[in-house]
Amino acid sequence: MTPTLVTTWFGAFLIEGETVVRAVPSPLDPEALGDRAQRRRAGGLTPEEDTLLGERGSAEWVTRDRRVAERGVRFDPTAEEAIDPSGSGIDGTLQRRLLLLEAERALEVEWDPSIHVQEAVRAAADLDRVRNLIGERLGTWVSRDRPDVDPGDHDRAAREAMTPVDASTLGPRDPSLAEARRKLAELFRAVEGTRFALTHAIEVTSPGSAPNVASLLGPELSARMIAQAGGLDRLARLPSSTVQVLGAERAFFEHLRGRAPPPRHGLLFLHPAIQSAPKSERGKLARALAGKVSIAARLDVGRAPIHPELAQAFDARRGALKARRGAPRTARKDRRSGLPLDRAARDR
Secondary structure, eight states, X not given: OOOEEEEETTEEEEEETTEEEEEEEOOOSHHHHHHHHHXXXXXXXXXXXXXXXXXXXXXXOEESOHHHHTTTOEEOTTSOOOOOGGGGTOXXXXXXXXXXXXXXXXXXXXXXXXXXXXXXXXXXHHHHHHHHHHHHXXXXXXXXXXXXXXXXXXXXXXXXXXXXXXXXXXXXXXXXXXXXHHHHHHHHHHHHHXXXXXXXXHHHHHHHHOXXXXXXXXXXXXXXXXXXHTSHHHHHHSOHHHHHTTTOHHHHHHHHTTSSOOOSOSGGGGSHHHHTSOHHHHHHHHHHHHHXXXXXXXXXHTTOOOOHHHHHHHHHHHHHHHHHHTSOOOOXXXXXXXXXXXXXXXXX
């Protein structure tokens, strides 16, 4: 019977049938076991496997482990690979402790500290909706007895609602209603204050977690882009064409249904350079900026320092489009004749 090389979490073994011919057990402390588990996941060999393979010589062995098969051992998916750890006197709870330790390590490696910035961005977006909802209701209520107050001027409506009501002023005559309206105005102010605190925290924190993206887009827009993408790692994996339309998912699906033209930009429209550009140039600027954002995100994932040449390249593209804006347009020519298209069509 051909010997089988079997690797387990507690060592490497050479077996023939049900007989263990050679055993190289692993150290039974969690740190050593965790190190060997990481080596196996990375496709490497453990010290115990190296020891057995060094003793093989020209003997023919089989294995079910493709890692070991790549080192010259014949791969056999039907080979036996079951060894009971209790037969070696190993504590049955040790494997559980090892798995918990590996889970903690995996969580630590995969943890993305920018998740807190993403949650702050989502909270700020939620508060924007809440603030607008409360402000609209407050503006409508105050304008009932103050026609000079624009219902859309939420700040003034809040000030008027917080003004004490007496006989000389208009307002709810019932003290309980006046107090309720004042509480609503206080809630509006509290939402505003919390929204400001979230924005300030985003502006302070975002450059630290994604410095290159923040240098291109600014702290708040960079945080919104990362949150929309689902994290900095995912933003770094997205192609620039997807980065360009992040935030315009609804318009994109409307385009797929044939109901709308393709979107030229999503959240990137909030960048001052794109927002202030003529409509005909916004798509080109968004495409150029999306390419730089993709590169910046990959640099940030790799913990690279700020590369100012990304912003410089985008500014150069913006300047080129601006310079072309006043230049006379050149008539397009026919490829075969070299004549302007309108003249080539007449000659045909």
